[in-house]
Amino acid sequence: MLDKKHVKALRQIVGEENVYDDKAHMIAYSYDATRTRYEPDAVVFPRHEEDVSAILRYCNEHHIVITPRGAGSGFTGGALPANGGIVLGFEKHMNKILEIDMDNMVAVVQPGVINMDLQKAAEAVGLFYPPDPASQDYTTLGGNVAENAGGMRASKYGITKDYVMALRAVLPNGDVIRAGKKTIKDVAGYNIAGILVASEGTLAVITEITLKLISKPKLNKTAMGIFPSVEEAMNAVYKTFAAGITPVAMEFLDNLTIRAVEEKFHKGLPTDAGALLVTDVDGNLDIDLEYQLEEIEKVFRANGCSEFKIAKDEKEAADLWFARRNASQSITIYGSKKINEDITVPRSELPRLLKEIEKVSQKYGVKIPCFGHTGDGNVHTNVMVDGSDPKQLEIGHEAIVEIFKITVEMGGTLSGEHGIGLSKAPFMELAFSEEEINLFRAIKRAFDPNNILNPGKMALDD
Ligand SMILES: Cc1cc2nc3c(=O)[nH]c(=O)nc-3n(C[C@H](O)[C@H](O)[C@H](O)COP(=O)(O)OP(=O)(O)OC[C@H]3O[C@@H](n4cnc5c(N)ncnc54)[C@H](O)[C@@H]3O)c2cc1C
Numbered sequence: 001m002l003d004k005k006h007v008k009a010l011r012q013i014v015g016e017e018n019v020y021d022d023k024a025h026m027i028a029y030s031y032d033a034t035r036t037r038y039e040p041d042a043v044v045f046p047r048h049e050e051d052v053s054a055i056l057r058y059c060n061e062h063h064i065v066i067t068p069r070g071a072g073s074g075f076t077g078g079a080l081p082a083n084g085g086i087v088l089g090f091e092k093h094m095n096k097i098l099e100i101d102m103d104n105m106v107a108v109v110q111p112g113v114i115n116m117d118l119q120k121a122a123e124a125v126g127l128f129y130p131p132d133p134a135s136q137d138y139t140t141l142g143g144n145v146a147e148n149a150g151g152m153r154a155s156k157y158g159i160t161k162d163y164v165m166a167l168r169a170v171l172p173n174g175d176v177i178r179a180g181k182k183t184i185k186d187v188a189g190y191n192i193a194g195i196l197v198a199s200e201g202t203l204a205v206i207t208e209i210t211l212k213l214i215s216k217p218k219l220n221k222t223a224m225g226i227f228p229s230v231e232e233a234m235n236a237v238y239k240t241f242a243a244g245i246t247p248v249a250m251e252f253l254d255n256l257t258i259r260a261v262e263e264k265f266h267k268g269l270p271t272d273a274g275a276l277l278v279t280d281v282d283g284n285l286d287i288d289l290e291y292q293l294e295e296i297e298k299v300f301r302a303n304g305c306s307e308f309k310i311a312k313d314e315k316e317a318a319d320l321w322f323a324r325r326n327a328s329q330s331i332t333i334y335g336s337k338k339i340n341e342d343i344t345v346p347r348s349e350l351p352r353l354l355k356e357i358e359k360v361s362q363k364y365g366v367k368i369p370c371f372g373h374t375g376d377g378n379v380h381t382n383v384m385v386d387g388s389d390p391k392q393l394e395i396g397h398e399a400i401v402e403i404f405k406i407t408v409e410m411g412g413t414l415s416g417e418h419g420i421g422l423s424k425a426p427f428m429e430l431a432f433s434e435e436e437i438n439l440f441r442a443i444k445r446a447f448d449p450n451n452i453l454n455p456g457k458m459a460l461d462d
Pocket residue numbers: 032033067068069070071072073074075077078079090111132133134135138139140141142143144145146147148149150151152200201202204205206207416417418454
């Protein structure tokens with residue numbers, strides 16, 4: 001419980017109207033997308049960077065813990081105030097696009113800007129901000145940087161880290177730092193912006209973000225391949241890229257997922273198919289798109305694809321995307337609790353990964369529908385169990401641990417998208433050596449010796 005004198009001091013910094021400690025706000029800010037709950041003691045909305053600095057300096061002096069929060073859409077509990085203290089929110093004031101510099105193709109934004117708002121502002125002037133997490137309509141750019149978010153377009157255009165040119169941030173002691181420049185090249189000094197990307201609010205509070213924009217391709221086309229088996233589809237994925245074609249997206253659904261979408265929406269999907277691949281290509285010339293699709297079809301057919309459909313217009317493209325876009329909500333037919341992970345492997349390991357997941361499914365007697373961003377080697381594995389049955393939950397978690405081990409053995413990562421936060425912290429030792437974890441902890445201590453920023457996350461506590 002935060003002493004009232006601290007609430008009063010915080011009100012003196014940001015104004016009465018920007019500090020809340022009533023029950024309704026504490027409940028509203030106790031959640032994120034994990035649906036786990038931890039109530040903070042107060043929620044504070046800084047008006048500008050100077051406020052952030054004064055708040056952090058005060059909290060550091062009094063050892064009050066702080067959880068920075070974007071939209072609370074994280075899937076691993078990063079924005080949960082697991083140790084109470086204050087939640088720092090940016091949606092009220094620090095939510096402005098400060099500049100779109102068309103000459104240098106750069107945007108400067110505050111952390112509370114919604115991803116989609118930047119995408120729209122960039123497109124209005126013919127520019128393009130590609131990172132498009134599925135949560136793009138509400139997720140903030142501060143949260144995207146802190147989680148290094150990526151989306152459907154990642155296989156061609158990369159993820160948030162590929163667009164962060166510079167950051168302004170406040171250290172836990174209140175000092176303000178700049179990291180990076182508005183230049184394409186900058187090799188002076190440590191890459192501090194690179195360390196802050198994916199730091200999940202544990203090192204510093206990001207107060208301004210400079211992002212690279214690119215020019216928007218004029219044309220886009222969608223195609224779908226139907227495959228008899230998952231293995232053939234996974235071979236087709238990595239062989240397409242290896243053949244020199246880089247689609248914008250190459251997404252996948254396995255048979256369990258196809259059947260779930262069909263049961264829910266009756267769209268006439270091929271329920272006997274082993275897998276579907278949905279792919280987008282883009283460019284500025286029709287002939288370029290035709291070439292890419294011809295090459296993709298060749299690789300798909302050589303790997304067992306029985307049918308290859310190309311959308312003729314936007315409506316047909318939306319139809320081809322329908323099953324993928326509705327995969328996540330449909331698979332709930334297999335169990336009330338979805339233990340959803342976002343493991344990622346080098347693309348060429350996808351066929352083996354999916355085979356191993358099938359073995360885990362049989363060993364534990366649980367259904368594991370899989371779908372996801374196979375163009376990035378990123379598979380959403382969903383262990384489906386009865387959430388009211390503790391035994392089933394235990395089995396589900398054992399299955400996940402086995403999947404994590406297989407992923408790491410293949411040179412993959414525990415998380416391609418959702419980060420570590422609270423939920424994956426217990427698994428860090430599966431993926432990192434003692435020496436590597438000690439280095440992470442030393443970096444944490446260098447930034448935050450009093451451990452006031454987001455303690456308990458990413459297994460950083462000694
Ligand atoms: C339906 C759904 C779909 C999703 N799809 C994707 C997807 O396709 N790809 C993907 O990558 N993720 C996805 N996510 C996960 C989530 O949206 C991302 O992790 C996103 O980047 C979180 O942004 P947020 O604004 O909600 O941040 P929050 O969840 O509020 O916070 C996330 C982390 O960022 C830190 N943070 C926030 N602001 C700051 C700041 N200013 N300074 C320092 N740290 C800060 C927090 O402390 C926390 O650790 C999805 C989530 C949902 C619910």
